[in-house]
Amino acid sequence: MEVETAAPTSVGARRPMLQLFVALWRALPILAVAWWSLLIVGAVLPSVFAVLTGRVIGRISAPDGGQLAPALIALGVCFLLMQVLPHAESVVSMSLGSRLANWLNDRQMRASVAPAGLAHLEHPDLAAIRDVDRSMSGPPLYLAIYFVRGSLHRFLVGVVSALTLAVYSWWAALALVAIWTSTHWLLRESSVWKDRNTTEVDLTRQHANYAYALAMEPEFAKEVRLFGLSDWVVERFASWRLELYDAQYLATRLRERSVVGAAALVIVGNIVVFGLMGHGYLAGDWPLQDLISAVQLAVGVQWVAFGGLSWAADDAATAVQAVNQLEPLLGPAGHLSTGARTVPNRQIEVELREVSFSYPRSESPVYSGLNLRIPPGKSLAIVGANGVGKTSLAKLLCRFYDPTGGRILIDGIDLRDLDVESWRTRIAAVFQDFAHFERSLRDNVDPAGRCTDDEIRASLRDAGADHIIDLDTPMAKGYVGGTDLSGGQWQRVALARVLCGVRSGAQLVILDEPTANLDVSGEATMFSRLLAETKGTTTVLISHRFSTVRMADQIAVLVDGKVAEFGNHDQLIAADGHYRRMFDLQASRFTTEYNEDGEQYLVLE
């Protein structure tokens, strides 16, 4: 079993570090100010300490030993601050990183949820935005900012040390900065994963993440066991992780030859500079206290090479950049222009005129020139082979997408001229893959909170689900007192959701395989109840079950994206076409039975 995944596309590389620092500021300005202030003070302290040490030595070696106490106190305070500040810096860094993560997550959620359509959710770069702050693609942002602080601190210590050293000896400062910075980039690349997020690394990580999910997520648990994939999953995870490490190593491997050259330069350069400083002291050009300060500062200059913007900064910047770049893309991708018109509160007529439609980034059209009319208050069943476009029609009616050609008319008004939000309040729909909300039964039946508890109970009763659990029970095992339901019970809850929608004023009911998980007796009862409860409401029914389909006022048979046959059950049977063939095929395998309510249903022979 091999898994193919599309390579993640690059999210661009425009001034990512600048974007990171702007994002830190925008995440919480006051914390960003505290972060920078602590960083700068923390970087200055080692130089102050070096200067004060020299001063204390100077006082001790002075003939009168005068003014030692103030110098010692200042040294002590500086030492104390050097012990305390890093802890404060760590706390502030982690808090700022967490705020950054929150701020990015907020923005990515808004960018995903805000557009009225769905097309943006199929954007190929969306995976990158979803991976923000997941620790398998790098450390979480709170840690990344902590690491960024550490390496920036080192770099700033180096810079301040060099500047302070210049006061004692400009040539020593200049020489050491030249030596260390000439090796800076080389050494930095040798010790960290500068390029670790190559396309190959990302792809291998995707595979490893997927194998991990197969082992850990309940939704895969059944198949993993049933197909005996347990060992395969563990083995694939281990080998993909190893491949990941190899890919990361290859992306970031040491440049041994450069490192040897750089080390030689550093060793020789430092021997010369320190030798010259010692020579200056011995020659009497420098007092001892200056030599002591200068030596400490000279050691501190090395940090210009070992500090800077590390791989953690790259990771954090990538996350910020992903959100920054995708945010403006997602909005337009999922945007639907909205009109201001609303549908009058009465039975509605739905008409599709010459409708063409292709999914975003899909070459093949689902329809080209589809015509269909559903009279006000009537039910229309749509049947057809898998993939012919039944669910797509339901999505177009909900206006999750716009047709690429033609028009959808609601009471003669183009759907695009209607206010999208108010139109959706007039629809009650249940899709094949309806959402199971990890919320109470009440919230599952009435997610929008439009109905009273009595109406919710009545809807559950009509859907045959009032006896399952009480309204406050969380519908997921993971919660205290929570429970889960069988497939059929969940479907009854989804149907109750539709009935609740009808009670709160929906005029278009869309039922996409509404009874697929019900037992045959339950299906017959359920569907006749549904029709009774939604009587007078324009209803679109999508189903492969002809025992259900036959009850609709009219039936449309879709073939090759067009309506091939149209009429009621008797007319279509008489027409002796596609419908009859499909019906006969199913009917030949069933006999008619009656349930306790005297309703007719079919049983497989």
Ligand SMILES: Nc1ncnc2c1ncn2[C@@H]1O[C@H](COP(=O)(O)OP(=O)(O)OP(=O)(O)O)[C@@H](O)[C@H]1O
């Ligand atoms: N999000 C999507 N992006 C691209 N193509 C899609 C998408 N959703 C569906 N399709 C394609 O559109 C066509 C129609 O799909 P649709 O789900 O409407 O079929 P259907 O008639 O409801 O099928 P079924 O009976 O299997 O539920 C199919 O070829 C499908 O592969």
